[in-house]
Amino acid sequence: MRYFFLALLLAGVLVVGTAGFRGDKSTRTPIEIFNDMDHQAKLKPQASSRFLGNGASARKPVAGTVPMGLSIPVKAAADGGYANYGFSHGGDYYNTGRLGDFYGEGYPEQVVVDEAFLRLGKERYDINCAVCHGRSGNGVGVTSKFGVPNIANFHTPPFLDAKDPAYRANGSIFETISKGKGLMGSYGANIPVMERWAIVAWVRTLQMSRSAPLADPAVKAAWDKLNPAPVTAAK
Amino acid sequence: MANIFPRWTNTLPLKLLIALGFVGAAVAAGVTYYVTQEYTNKGYMPSQPIPFSHELHAGQVGLDCRYCHSFVEQSGHANVPSSNTCWNCHQHVKTNSPQIAKIKESVETGKPLQWVKVHKVPDYAYFNHSVHVNSGVSCVSCHGKINEMPVVFQDQSQSMGWCLDCHRAPENHLRPLDKITNLNWTAKDAGREQKEMGEKLKAAWKINPPENCAGCHR
Numbered sequence: 252m253r254y255f256f257l258a259l260l261l262a263g264v265l266v267v268g269t270a271g272f273r274g275d276k277s278t279r280t281p282i283e284i285f286n287d288m289d290h291q292a293k294l295k296p297q298a299s300s301r302f303l304g305n306g307a308s309a310r311k312p313v314a315g316t317v318p319m320g321l322s323i324p325v326k327a328a329a330d331g332g333y334a335n336y337g338f339s340h341g342g343d344y345y346n347t348g349r350l351g352d353f354y355g356e357g358y359p360e361q362v363v364v365d366e367a368f369l370r371l372g373k374e375r376y377d378i379n380c381a382v383c384h385g386r387s388g389n390g391v392g393v394t395s396k397f398g399v400p401n402i403a404n405f406h407t408p409p410f411l412d413a414k415d416p417a418y419r420a421n422g423s424i425f426e427t428i429s430k431g432k433g434l435m436g437s438y439g440a441n442i443p444v445m446e447r448w449a450i451v452a453w454v455r456t457l458q459m460s461r462s463a464p465l466a467d468p469a470v471k472a473a474w475d476k477l478n479p480a481p482v483t484a485a486k
Numbered sequence: 487m488a489n490i491f492p493r494w495t496n497t498l499p500l501k502l503l504i505a506l507g508f509v510g511a512a513v514a515a516g517v518t519y520y521v522t523q524e525y526t527n528k529g530y531m532p533s534q535p536i537p538f539s540h541e542l543h544a545g546q547v548g549l550d551c552r553y554c555h556s557f558v559e560q561s562g563h564a565n566v567p568s569s570n571t572c573w574n575c576h577q578h579v580k581t582n583s584p585q586i587a588k589i590k591e592s593v594e595t596g597k598p599l600q601w602v603k604v605h606k607v608p609d610y611a612y613f614n615h616s617v618h619v620n621s622g623v624s625c626v627s628c629h630g631k632i633n634e635m636p637v638v639f640q641d642q643s644q645s646m647g648w649c650l651d652c653h654r655a656p657e658n659h660l661r662p663l664d665k666i667t668n669l670n671w672t673a674k675d676a677g678r679e680q681k682e683m684g685e686k687l688k689a690a691w692k693i694n695p696p697e698n699c700a701g702c703h704r
Contacts, residue, residue: 255505259512266516273524276531276639284521289608296563299600306600374664378550382575393547399578436574441556 346444348422348429355422356413362448372453375446379438388457401434405454406461424451523645531639532602536585544633544669551625551632551667558625562614566601569593604638605629611646612704621695622660622687626669627652633669649702653695657684660693 271277283289294300300308344350345359358364383392383402390404403410409417419427428447431437442450463470519525543549552558554567569592576586592599607613618628625632630641642648652659658680665671673680687693696702 252501252505256508259508263512266520270520270525273519274529276529278531278533280532281523281526281530284526288610291609293609295609296561297566297603378552382547382549382553394575394579397547397575397579399575431574434578436570436577438574440568441553441571443560 344422345448348425350422353422354420354426356420358421358448358452362445362452364452368449369452369456371446372449372451372456375442376450376453376457379442380450383435388454399434403435405458410454411458421451421455424454523643523648527640527645528643529639530604531637532604534602534637535599536588537637539636540632540638541634541636558615559619560616562616564615569599604640605644607644611702613702619666620663621656621691621693622663622666623652623656624659624661624666624669624671627659631669646702650697653697656693656695657681657688660684660687660691662687 294308298308299306302308303310343359344355345361348354362368377386381392383394383399384390384405385392385395388405390402392399392402395402405411408415410419412418413420425447426432427435428442428450429437429439431439438447465471465474543554544551554571555564556567556571558564569589572589573593576589580586588599591597619625628642628644632638661671661673661683662676673683676683
């Protein structure tokens with residue numbers, strides 16, 4: 252009997268020794284104890300497949316074709332204007348920021364600028380742009396310390412002053428987000444079209460905030476609403 | 487006639503029974519401990535093609551999760567960023583690192599980086615990120631403190647029991663929507679109790695997660 256218990260103990264130590272404890276870090280793929288239907292023939296997003304040979308699970312659109320999934324084109328591709336901007340496919344102002352050969356100022360008709368829209372813009376700006384351009388738009392975000400050069404400061408004349416020869420209209424800012432410009436990469440694949448316009452609106456708000464006088468009671472009221480007194484611990 | 491069975495065999499059946507009992511108990515203990523996802527899945531930490539650190543990017547640099555996982559709020563699956571998203575910064579930052587050279591190659595050739603999937607829901611179950619994230623469940627409830635992980639590992643078992651634990655008592659996890667990607671935030675930071683705040687949010691948003699089989703096995 253004594254030997255039996257010794258053997259049992261030994262077996263126990265052996266099992267714990269080889270199998271370890273719950274939550275141990277391991278680089279091995281998890282064991283599937285009953286893997287009945289864990290892996291089905293269907294493909295989930297971002298999964299790879301051996302079917303097409305290159306690992307992709309879907310084919311890329313054939314060059315020159317126009318995706319129709321998101322909006323139905325009003326004009327045939329042959330009539331021009333159907334460049335693929337991120338995942339927007341129209342050639343109109345809303346999708347391109349351009350009116351013919353010029354950048355548009357103002358907002359496209361699809362956009363309604365209200366408080367909710369500005370809040371969306373602030374949220375998306377803080378997520379996507381603030382790391383480089385700074386929360387206030389001054390061009391000194393975190394990454395400027397790590398070597399991202401010449402980040403644009405939105406409080407300089409080319410962004411503020413419509414009379415400046417290099418003035419960036421709303422449409423130009425929209426296009427910079429969609430396609431990138433110079434040293435800045437594109438965010439067209441990360442930010443849906445409507446949110447890009449919201450960001451444009453927020454950039455304009457940031458600019459305006461610099462010149463809004465706190466003496467103005469309306470500005471003061473808005474400020475107090477956005478920055479309520481610090482929450483004191485509840486009783 | 488001599489005894490066929492020696493004297494010691496008298497106690498043998500009893501001993502066998504006891505031994506069997508102990509072996510049975512040991513096996514049962516082993517199975518309950520090991521044959522669960524608490525053991526098989528938790529702590530899975532595959533090595534990735536590039537030693538990408540969330541601790542550095544999400545923690546120190548302070549990137550929001552949605553800078554990279556841009557569509558968690560809109561889509562059922564959380565997207566892993568394209569190489570282009572990395573390149574927007576790394577065309578300027580640490581350009582001489584051999585790790586960054588891999589990103590460059592991927593951007594130039596259009597061949598995606600093959601990140602190894604860490605968390606996995608079996609194909610017979612349905613999971614959707616946007617529902618959870620927009621109902622006030624933070625990434626931290628399901629993925630742990632990603633912003634402190636140099637290498638991502640699975641922090642929760644993600645078994646069916648685990649899903650149901652929360653679906654039965656979501657108030658232990660709900661939080662305001664603007665704190666979803668703030669993994670360090672707790673109800674205490676707003677001077678509230680999680681339970682009490684969770685109950686309020688649950689009532690206000692009419693949160694009612696599915697507990698019937700067809701909710702997840704559709």
